[in-house]
Amino acid sequence: MNAMTAKLVVEGLCHHYPDEYTGESVHALEDINLELYEGELVSVVGPSGCGKSTLLNILAGLLPYKVGKASVDGKVIEGPGPDRGVVFQEHAILPWRTVSRNIGHGLEIRGLPKEEISRRVQEYVDLVGLSGFEDKYPHELSGGMKQRCAVARTLCADPIVMLMDEPFAAVDAQTRITLQEELNRIALATKKTILFITHSVDEAAFLADRCLVFSARPGRLKQIVTVDIPREKRIWENMNADAEFIRCRDEILRLVREEVSVAIEE
Amino acid sequence: MQSKSKGPSLAWRFQRLLQIDAMNLVILIIGVYIVWSIISALIDNPARYLPSPIAVALSSVDMLYKGLLPSYFGDTLMRLISGSIIGLAVGIPFGLVLGINRTVADMFHPIMNFFQSVSGIAIFPIVVIWWGNSDKTIFAVILYTAFFPIAFNVLSGVREIPIRYISAARTLGASRFQVIKDVLLPGAMPHIATGSRLSIGFAWRAVIAGEMLAGQQGLGWMIFTGQDADRTAEVVLGMMLIGVTWIILDHYLLRPFEADTIERWGLVQR
Numbered sequence: 001m002n003a004m005t006a007k008l009v010v011e012g013l014c015h016h017y018p019d020e021y022t023g024e025s026v027h028a029l030e031d032i033n034l035e036l037y038e039g040e041l042v043s044v045v046g047p048s049g050c051g052k053s054t055l056l057n058i059l060a061g062l063l064p065y066k067v068g069k070a071s072v073d074g075k076v077i078e079g080p081g082p083d084r085g086v087v088f089q090e091h092a093i094l095p096w097r098t099v100s101r102n103i104g105h106g107l108e109i110r111g112l113p114k115e116e117i118s119r120r121v122q123e124y125v126d127l128v129g130l131s132g133f134e135d136k137y138p139h140e141l142s143g144g145m146k147q148r149c150a151v152a153r154t155l156c157a158d159p160i161v162m163l164m165d166e167p168f169a170a171v172d173a174q175t176r177i178t179l180q181e182e183l184n185r186i187a188l189a190t191k192k193t194i195l196f197i198t199h200s201v202d203e204a205a206f207l208a209d210r211c212l213v214f215s216a217r218p219g220r221l222k223q224i225v226t227v228d229i230p231r232e233k234r235i236w237e238n239m240n241a242d243a244e245f246i247r248c249r250d251e252i253l254r255l256v257r258e259e260v261s262v263a264i265e266e
Numbered sequence: 267m268q269s270k271s272k273g274p275s276l277a278w279r280f281q282r283l284l285q286i287d288a289m290n291l292v293i294l295i296i297g298v299y300i301v302w303s304i305i306s307a308l309i310d311n312p313a314r315y316l317p318s319p320i321a322v323a324l325s326s327v328d329m330l331y332k333g334l335l336p337s338y339f340g341d342t343l344m345r346l347i348s349g350s351i352i353g354l355a356v357g358i359p360f361g362l363v364l365g366i367n368r369t370v371a372d373m374f375h376p377i378m379n380f381f382q383s384v385s386g387i388a389i390f391p392i393v394v395i396w397w398g399n400s401d402k403t404i405f406a407v408i409l410y411t412a413f414f415p416i417a418f419n420v421l422s423g424v425r426e427i428p429i430r431y432i433s434a435a436r437t438l439g440a441s442r443f444q445v446i447k448d449v450l451l452p453g454a455m456p457h458i459a460t461g462s463r464l465s466i467g468f469a470w471r472a473v474i475a476g477e478m479l480a481g482q483q484g485l486g487w488m489i490f491t492g493q494d495a496d497r498t499a500e501v502v503l504g505m506m507l508i509g510v511t512w513i514i515l516d517h518y519l520l521r522p523f524e525a526d527t528i529e530r531w532g533l534v535q536r
Contacts, residue, residue: 060433060437061436061437062433062436062437079436080433080436080437080439081437081439082437082438082439084437085437085438086433086434086437088430088433088434091428091430092430092431092433092434093434094431094434094435094448094449094452094453095531096452096453096455096530096531097452105435105438105448106438106439108448109435109438109439109440109441109444109448110439137530139531153434153438157438157439
């Protein structure tokens, strides 16, 4: 890891926000420090309300922060930008654009020539397995296909870091497993640097090179679990017999449950 | 999830609409004709209270021959078209501009809702006080009537666009202008379609009312003077023209546009 360069760096990040109903200040994040190295997939798990989505929104530039520092490729994050692509939880592809026009949106915004856009769109349509659906509108797609389209849209804009906010939480269990395997394949093929937020321990262990376990509110980095399984070997069929996967998953599960019980006792 | 074709084309649907309509229309016209003829035959003094369909048809021939009908109809239609086009052309950007900023949108929403509910007829007296019984007065009332429903709908449409669509575009690097062009405007399209239909529908009523009150020719003028001059056939003829014109306009122009937008946006699935 040391030989690699850190693409995303977060130092001493704290965040408070006023509660929507009571107006009381909520302490969401406390002294977050993390580094994402080039080509690495890092997952973030933690109990509900641990601030993992808040962290993602700050990194996406959608939520302003005051305390601490976050930067991508040495550039301090001050707002949304194409250097950070985001895959949202659900229904964030534009319903009035076809699959290919959604996927090419980032390049269109950048003002690339049409031929260049359609060439690159086709590449990502194929990568996520949406061939034959290029001219469909989102309402004609299944939940899993919508998320594939969302992933392709983000990848096609070629961000330095891809931020994923529980992207597979809203699809059915079967589809979720397929999408996880596909993301693994995509991570292997594209060598993208990915931050993956999830509340699913299995998902976090399956996808991550490193898994960051967050504590209950205020969110702190509780522990880092390194998952040492080559991407080529990550297929769900094999995982149930994979000693490393089981060890990591159980470790993450234990850490998360400690936090859940803390949250309940409070 | 199997791949299905892009869905029926607009032309195809238009054709089907015509076919089904043709059948229903024939039945409807015959039915109305029979009931109307019977009632007209049963009452005393039908020429004053309810002339028969034939009498109305004859009066239309008479008015066509004199050139009054095309002239009145043309006046009314021109007022509707110019008033609606200008109303929409001003109302859409206005609603959009108000809708862009959420704070401004929330502030203006009740005001716009207020004006959209005060009908053109209700503002007629004040406009007459300003400009008298003139073409200007009629035009002002039509413009007012067309403007608020569309502006209000566009404003609502922009406000209702999920923030995640805007966030998604911003994280793809969209500028403020690109967010408006790629998210807010297309996102408000179903509301723009609905609002346009409402605006034109209200404007149509306002044109007729305006012509009756301000007396500057047109279909409204025709039915108003028809009553004064005891020419009931002309009154009925005018009413029929008003209704039929709207049905044609709505059915073959406004509704398909609205339905197509809403369907493409995936709000309704066939």
